[in-house]
Amino acid sequence: MSLSELDDEQREIRDLARRFADEEIAPHAAGWDREHRFPREVFAALGELGLMGACVPVEHGGAGADFLSYVLVLEELSRADAGVGVTVAVHTSAGTLPILAHGTPEQIDRLVPALAQGHEIAAFALTESGSGSDAGAMRTRADDEGRVTGTKQWITNGSHAHTFIVFAKDPDKPSAYLVRRGAPVSP
Numbered sequence: 001m002s003l004s005e006l007d008d009e010q011r012e013i014r015d016l017a018r019r020f021a022d023e024e025i026a027p028h029a030a031g032w033d034r035e036h037r038f039p040r041e042v043f044a045a046l047g048e049l050g051l052m053g054a055c056v057p058v059e060h061g062g063a064g065a066d067f068l069s070y071v072l073v074l075e076e077l078s079r080a081d082a083g084v085g086v087t088v089a090v091h092t093s094a095g096t097l098p099i100l101a102h103g104t105p106e107q108i109d110r111l112v113p114a115l116a117q118g119h120e121i122a123a124f125a126l127t128e129s130g131s132g133s134d135a136g137a138m139r140t141r142a143d144d145e146g147r148v149t150g151t152k153q154w155i156t157n158g159s160h161a162h163t164f165i166v167f168a169k170d171p172d173k174p175s176a177y178l179v180r181r182g183a184p185v186s187p
């Protein structure tokens, strides 16, 4: 698609993301990498601009833009810092949108607005030490009362997220559980 095919709204949101990326991300990206720092304040600022939920409908706290606009945002952020881009991509595509698509109305009302506005961050926890895309091989289990037991690895946003989509077998088929940071842990 050429630039001239973008509509006004798509161009506007791309330019907003580009300005933010050039001014607030690119100058600091190498430093964040060197310091192994997760720039939490950047995601709060992106939330204020509507870019942590660009394609989430307005009634759920998002910017209500189309999916192409969201992809343009990811392109601009990733150009400045691939890590910032992947955080926003996983937060949105693997966290917020699956809750919108498959959550109950209560889960959507309770969880999505804070994610779409960047007050909270989402993560997607499938991979384990012995399984990645082969979800059928996962060892994490859930019991009848929804207690989840297992260990995940390589979870983007895992150290900072507030809401996790955690995959577990219950007991045979892989299912998704919504887990909040700070949920009670058995000794």
Ligand SMILES: Cc1cc2nc3c(=O)[nH]c(=O)nc-3n(C[C@H](O)[C@H](O)[C@H](O)COP(=O)(O)OP(=O)(O)OC[C@H]3O[C@@H](n4cnc5c(N)ncnc54)[C@H](O)[C@@H]3O)c2cc1C
Pocket (backbone or CB within 6 Å): 090, 123, 124, 125, 126, 127, 131, 132, 133, 134, 135, 136, 153, 154, 155, 156, 157
């Ligand atoms: C930077 C980074 C960020 C990541 N973030 C996340 C994250 O947020 N959440 C998360 O859950 N994971 C995350 N991961 C993990 C990532 O998703 C996995 O590494 C990825 O799914 C690859 O899984 P894999 O190791 O099984 O390799 P794959 O490449 O998926 O599998 C290895 C091979 O086995 C084959 N295979 C798979 N299943 C079967 C089967 N049933 N039968 C036969 N062959 C099969 C595949 O086709 C492939 O050839 C991240 C990884 C990286 C590097």
